[in-house]
Amino acid sequence: MIEFDIQQTDVALDYTPENDAWWVLRELKTHHQVRISRAFTFRDSDLISRPKEDEFGDLEGGVFRFRFAKRKEGYFRIAGRILDMEADVLIADKGIPLERKLFVAERNIGIFKRIAKVKRNGGDIIVGGDRDGAIPLDAFRELLGRFPNTGELNRYAAARVEAIVGEFFDGMSDAREKYEAYLSKRKSSVSKKPLRQESLLQAEIDKYVYLRDTISAWLKKAEAYSERDWQEMITKVILLLLPKYVAVLQNVQISDFYSSPDKIKKRFIDLCLVDAGGNIDVIEIKKPFDNSVLAKTRYRDNNLPTRELSGSIMQAEKYLFHLSKWGVEGERHLTKRQAKKLPKGLQLRITNPKAIIILGRDRSTKHSEALTPDQMFDLEVIKRKYANMMDILTYDDLLRRLNNTIASLTDRKAEIG
Structure with missing residues (x-):
């Protein structure tokens, strides 16, 4: 004692x-x-x-x-x-x-x-x-x-085991069932006649509802997954979330000509996206920790980005810098190394690459309160500061975008119905 x-x-x-x-x-x-x-x-x-x-x-x-x-x-x-x-x-x-x-x-x-x-x-x-x-x-x-107390640590360990074992044997059954139901629904709408616009809109609505519900279900069990798990899970749906992209590249090796003047250093980008024109962008996916976008302390009545957000921005900026400096030689090198993961004949292009960062929450969860209007305003200022080179999203931003897309498609379908 x-x-x-x-x-x-x-x-x-x-x-x-x-x-x-x-x-x-x-x-x-x-x-x-x-x-x-x-x-x-x-x-x-x-x-x-x-x-x-x-x-x-x-x-x-x-x-x-x-x-x-x-x-x-x-x-x-x-x-x-x-x-x-x-x-x-x-x-x-x-x-x-x-x-x-x-x-x-x-x-x-x-x-x-x-x-x-x-x-x-x-x-x-x-x-x-x-x-x-x-x-x-x-x-x-x-x-x-x-x-966490002992009970929470035990539950976390059990959840991790369950998630890993479940993935091994069952492959995320809930998400699979929803996806199969969605595919089945799309198949039933196909006929020999040309598709009516209502059917196309409904197929899009079904897709985005599936994505929203899947991500919402993952967020409810966020603590059971590591950051690598989140990268793997989001990778499974990112091409549906962002239809402009046609390929996801993992563990992309690039050359750094600046860190060591006397030699070329190898760096690895966890995830890159390739659009239909072959242009390559960077995406950073972080685990959705609460309170990971704005710091608790304020500076002169201003809300500051957390270390995780600042670090993610800096990391993305460096990746974009090294990609841009690599030029035509880098395009050839990457196209050759990633050819098996690209649509046939597609050439990679490093043309003013951009970054997407997905991290954190801004709505209330069991561990934290929602960001106040003042905090949301400051967060938007931070986002717009980097808008010319990267898109910074919270997981709640993703859900809001999906909800707005679903609402828009539903209204359009109603107008022609």
Whole structure:
């Protein structure tokens, strides 16, 4: 058991071993440090007090007290080494209680170590208070609430196994059944007579309803799939979603002439699309994480893109740059390597290539609220900034486009009916 004792200038951690207390002293003597509660690492110099031995050689009381943090200027400063990381952690001394679950999630996942891995810049990790770069307390509480508990981790593992095994044996039966029903419906409308426009419109409506329902079903089970799974699934329907394209190319090798001046570097694009004229574009498909488009913190009343969105944009820009610089030689090289995946005789063209990025959600889910009108406006500003070279879509954008397409086709069919 651990408890935090907060004083005017310091914070101490009191540790009471459940069984044998001697192991703490053995660790300190042998290794000059000890790991407490699978979360905190203390040196022998951090030890303030220890239990005394009684006449039988037992440790009376069994309480070890360690120096945990300094209290100064409204913050508790915790040395990074105590949390097995380089950066120190500063936690506001008001508004959030010190307890173990503040530092460790289920299955002993170090919360601040995870934050340090994704933090853009080095330096201290600050929670609460009014310092620049601090994580707001509300955002930090939400972060803690979203760390999965043991039950969620078990369910996630079960869902992943079910998804993988189901794909192996059954091949996504729900989507297949819907698709077969759609194909069957289209077949029944075919006759020797020329198709009437109503039949064509209905076939299009059926296609887009199928796509919308399929993607909606996948989004309900988003946590069960990895990013590679999402790429595979979206690849199955992308040519129906974007009918201007006729081929999908995976793991496309391109040449980078700029990163290393003395040699040509190989780079790989996960997915490319080819239109009917042979023009090649790039597509980035990310797992639909909640809150992955706009950051929690604001800058001068402006909503900023998240690291995932900024990183995806930068990655796509580099792919477009290297493709464009490759020129005619690259067109010949790619056409030769990808010939088996292209319609016969189609030549690839690198003509002002564009990018499509699909990521994140902007509508409410079980983990997050919908973006506010103000956030949606700022997101649209970000999209339009890059509109000349890429199309940035959330998964909810995809669903809205499908719904609008279905509504438009339905109205047109009604007008001629």
